Amino acid sequence: MPGDGGGGRHHSDRHPRAGAHTPVIQHQSFSRRTVVSSCLTLAAAALGLALAAGCSTPKHVDRVPTTLPAQGFVVAWQADLALDGTPVKSLHVGDEFIVAYSEENRAVAVTRATGAYAFGANVARPGEVLHGPVFLKDWTVFPTTTTLGIYDKRGRILRTMELPFALRSGAVGVGTLVLMGADLTNGGRVVAMDTAPSVFRDQHVLGAKWDAMGSDRSGFSSHPAVYQTQVFAATRNGFVYGLRAADGKPLWGVLRDTDYGFHANGQILAPLAADQTGVYAASRDSKLYCIDVLTGRLKWQYFSGTELREPNAPIVTTDNLVYLPVAGKGIVAIEKGEGPIRSQKWNIPDAVQLLAQDNQYTYLLARDRTILAVDKEKGAVRFRSARNDFAVFGTNLKDGVVYAAGRDGWLYAIKPIAKPGLVGELVLDVRPLGLVATN
Numbered sequence: 001m002p003g004d005g006g007g008g009r010h011h012s013d014r015h016p017r018a019g020a021h022t023p024v025i026q027h028q029s030f031s032r033r034t035v036v037s038s039c040l041t042l043a044a045a046a047l048g049l050a051l052a053a054g055c056s057t058p059k060h061v062d063r064v065p066t067t068l069p070a071q072g073f074v075v076a077w078q079a080d081l082a083l084d085g086t087p088v089k090s091l092h093v094g095d096e097f098i099v100a101y102s103e104e105n106r107a108v109a110v111t112r113a114t115g116a117y118a119f120g121a122n123v124a125r126p127g128e129v130l131h132g133p134v135f136l137k138d139w140t141v142f143p144t145t146t147t148l149g150i151y152d153k154r155g156r157i158l159r160t161m162e163l164p165f166a167l168r169s170g171a172v173g174v175g176t177l178v179l180m181g182a183d184l185t186n187g188g189r190v191v192a193m194d195t196a197p198s199v200f201r202d203q204h205v206l207g208a209k210w211d212a213m214g215s216d217r218s219g220f221s222s223h224p225a226v227y228q229t230q231v232f233a234a235t236r237n238g239f240v241y242g243l244r245a246a247d248g249k250p251l252w253g254v255l256r257d258t259d260y261g262f263h264a265n266g267q268i269l270a271p272l273a274a275d276q277t278g279v280y281a282a283s284r285d286s287k288l289y290c291i292d293v294l295t296g297r298l299k300w301q302y303f304s305g306t307e308l309r310e311p312n313a314p315i316v317t318t319d320n321l322v323y324l325p326v327a328g329k330g331i332v333a334i335e336k337g338e339g340p341i342r343s344q345k346w347n348i349p350d351a352v353q354l355l356a357q358d359n360q361y362t363y364l365l366a367r368d369r370t371i372l373a374v375d376k377e378k379g380a381v382r383f384r385s386a387r388n389d390f391a392v393f394g395t396n397l398k399d400g401v402v403y404a405a406g407r408d409g410w411l412y413a414i415k416p417i418a419k420p421g422l423v424g425e426l427v428l429d430v431r432p433l434g435l436v437a438t439n
Helices: none
Strands: 011-013 063-067 072-080 088-093 097-102 106-111 117-122 139-143 147-152 157-162 166-174 177-184 187-194 210-212 225-227 230-234 239-244 261-263 273-275 278-282 287-291 298-303 321-326 330-335 344-348 351-357 361-366 371-375 381-385 390-393 402-406 410-417 423-427 435-437
Touching (some): 072 381, 088 390, 088 402, 117 147, 139 166, 139 177, 166 225, 177 230, 225 278, 287 321, 330 351, 344 371, 351 371, 351 402
Antiparallel strands (some): 063 423, 088 097, 097 106, 139 147, 166 177, 177 187, 273 278, 287 298, 321 330, 351 361, 361 371, 390 402, 402 410
């Protein structure tokens, strides 16, 4: 099959319209029109447009310089995704790009800094399962249940890799490797596929660079996590394993005497998270576990009071907080600290998604679709947007910018106004946004 993706499965444009084994880990082989509004026009720098209301089609409006209120939001830029009315189903935030997925599995990438259009591609057939993109250094990988679509930064397809297994989980990347949970004939495994051009140039269907099976032989359906050159994966039976990304060798085998992995008291279905402070696993036994990255031993646990399933994904940030969605409690913030038992620092009952954070505030999506600015130290809602008509939000762990897609097919980068006295252009549309300050 030719390297263009196999007869049209993937279409891109730049214009509108596994070997040796251990007792636990077994290895076995096998320029389009860009519409970007740079709206932050300060007197001396760039910060400005008050967040305008969304009507189905953005309209021209008169711009009047005005003093912007403190504790509100402004639009940094907005970009037309040119999806011809097809709804956006998800947003994915990378270091360089924001990728929007449409309901028909079209991916549109714009630059994170300015919203400039990068590329658009039909990366899967409508109705296929399409997992989140894996952002590697020189290309982006779009995983489906049976393929990896590999695109360069200009949206040109480099290769469609047919997988010799069924993808079970989402995927993560280290170097040129894409790592994922997979279903094989003799059990679930963690699998590493090398996406380097030198590997796939002369082959169409490739075996895995390595694969690893847990001692319980159950499936790896939880989204794995990566920290530096290590990958962490969990089975449905509650085992968590640490592996070297380069070869799949266990990290904890020489330090532990219990199956080379950590064992929770319930299934682990939610995505894992990891940083230098630990591996975070949410279990159906109602606990969030923090596992030592180096030893695989329990550092601390948080009791949520209810079982934690697929939507209850822990999110670790660069500060000292872990965020966890919990039924009946909204978004819970937990200090990373030391154990053995952790309590919540605070919770926002009507919050449903972490959007972004900066040094002072955590930005959350409320159940009524407004954006909340929450004091990170006290857990108090300081202000919120009055606009609630955005359809889809991304989770941005890099800075305080909120990314949202409207039903009008536009993507918005939204920044908070933390200090009074900024002068910019207040933009009024058919329905003014308005800002609601809360104490």
